[in-house]
Amino acid sequence: MSRSSSARGGTGGGVELLHRLVGGDGGAALEALLDGFEQRHPDVSLGDVTDENLSLEVKSRILKENPPDVWIEWPGKNLKPYDDASVLGDVSTVWESGTMERNYLDGPKEAARFEGTYRAVPINIHRINNLFYNVSQVEAVGVDPASLDSPRALAEELRRIGEETDCLGMLFPMKNPWTVLQMWETVLLGEHGLDTYVGVTDESASAHRRAVADALDIVRQYGEAAPEDKLYTSLTDANARFTRGESVFFHQGDWAAGEYADADGFGYRDDWDHVPFPGTDGLYAMNMDSVVSAAETENPEAVSTFLGYVGSADGQKRFNQKKGSIPPRTDVDTDAFTPFLQDQQTAFQRSRDQPLSITHGLGVRPAQLIELKTAMSTFVSTWDVDAVADEVVAAFDARA
Missing domain, CATH: 3.40.190.10 (Periplasmic binding protein-like II)
Known part of the structure; x- marks a missing residue:
């Protein structure tokens, strides 16, 4: 009780x-x-x-x-x-x-x-760096999730799925900015590696601005592949839709799997499974x-x-x-x-390393987290990679 x-x-x-x-x-x-x-x-x-x-x-x-x-x-x-x-x-x-x-x-x-x-x-x-997938759908669209070796490779695969099949590649809820920030940090880790990730969080983000912007651009590509109602979709709604088989992939923390266990006819390994987010194998982002x-x-x-x-x-x-x-x-x-x-x-x-999550406060100070969430809110309304990259760098490099 x-x-x-x-x-x-x-x-x-x-x-x-x-x-x-x-x-x-x-x-x-x-x-x-x-x-x-x-x-x-x-x-x-x-x-x-x-x-x-x-x-x-x-x-x-x-x-x-x-x-x-x-x-x-x-x-x-x-x-x-x-x-x-x-x-x-x-x-x-x-x-x-x-x-x-x-x-x-x-x-x-x-x-x-x-x-x-x-x-x-x-x-x-x-x-947080899980990529969940629908077992029957990955077979239908002809993709091996374990073969995707980078976030950019996933973006290319989502584009192919959208162009060549009737399936939705990946749900991406954006109603709350933290889901976008979490996607961005996971992409940064997978595409540019642990050293860059740590450099960004250790208040030297300006030295890695190109990586910051590149990760934002990949997130933008994921947004293009997501459903039109993405800006109004919550994590709870997206997770429920994934259990109903509405997308091939879904990125989220392992807390999302709690709903899968309660869903009828949606069994682990038989109907859904997961791999580390592309590029993050051997890393356990916490x-x-x-x-x-x-x-x-x-x-x-x-x-x-x-x-x-x-x-x-x-x-x-x-x-x-x-x-x-x-x-x-x-x-x-x-x-x-x-x-x-x-x-x-x-x-x-x-795991060889256990990087600390940005989105959930372990890798940044509270004031920085507020600024980063604000930057992601701006991002999903403008999709301006360069402008938001400047906001992100400023938030990380702030000493407050």
């Missing part, structure tokens, strides 16, 4: 958790995590409070010198303003005292620390949530106990099985997960 405010178990020092996971898979995942914690640590009382405007509430309470003990946030550069203000707790002891540190890959570890100090505990991972703590809490031992459970194999198994995501720990038993998520976990463990 989800709740706006509650306390659970324990008579010792308490922990207040602030979050926005209410209802749906997020609420179920949090409930499973908290149930597991209560079973393992009945002596620690835990109260959780929900707030839809989480970031605003956390900042307000910090300014009032009454921060929550712990809260759920995107890690990476999304946390940089908090780190700059010295309001995040040092959770290095939690990482180093048990088996956590050796069972996380470098990508999640880097997202959790600043200048060598751990400030967060990642709890789940969603992969969106994730983490738990962070305030620099000053009344019950530091209880907070450390809770963070230790969040980072444990048991806690992450409980949370991710309900969330439809994979655990950032590599030693979690995923036998009870869906076959798709088991495949995602295998790909994660075999």
Whole structure:
């Protein structure tokens, strides 16, 4: 069940958790995590409070010198303003005292620390660089998804499908600018490689302006191949249309597959499947949530106990099985997960790098993310590659 405010178990020092996971898979995942914690640590009382405007509430309470003990946030550069203000707790002891540190890959570890100090505990991972496809339709149009070796090759294939067949190559929802930004960052990664991607996100975008513009041009080509109602189509609508067989391909994070599992007659591998987005094989582009703590809490031992459970194999198994995501720990038993998520976990463990998502706040600061979404809104209304490339570069190179 989800709740706006509650306390659970324990008579010792308490922990207040602030979050926005209410209802749906997020609420179920949090409930499973908290149930597991209560079973393992009945002596620690835990109260959780929900707030839809989480970031605003956390900042307000910090300014009032009454921060929550712990809260759920995107890690990476999304946390940089908090780190700059010295309001995040040092959770290095939690990482180093048990088996956590050796069972996380470098990508999640880097997202959790600043200048060598751990400030967060990642709890789940969603992969964003998936290219889903309809099995019967790829056979009908004569394309092998695994043979597409770059985003530009996919654009050329979509053009061919549109010219030579009656099938729709790819749905591309644009009602919300984040889906366009996510497509752009995935194209940038696939077409120009990890070094360029990291260079752009590390505030040297001006040195890579040509790549920024080229990725925008490829996204424009995807837009040309998309249905005419693309500007008014939401992710939910597009995902439902994909399950009804209305397109050959669909790019989205792995959260989209939750709907496929619930769709009648739409079975994994038989009716739908996926490959890494062209050009990104071996890379696991990540969106994730983490738990962070305030620099000053009344019950530091209880907070450390809770963070230790969040980072444990048991806690992450409980949370991710309900969330439809994979655990950032590599030693979690995923036998009870869906076959798709088991495949995602295998790909994660075999990945050579785990770049941090731009769209979901890990690879950019909050102010930069706002500017990037604004740029994408301009892009889908004008399709002016050069002008929007300038906006994107300016957003990345801003020091705010």
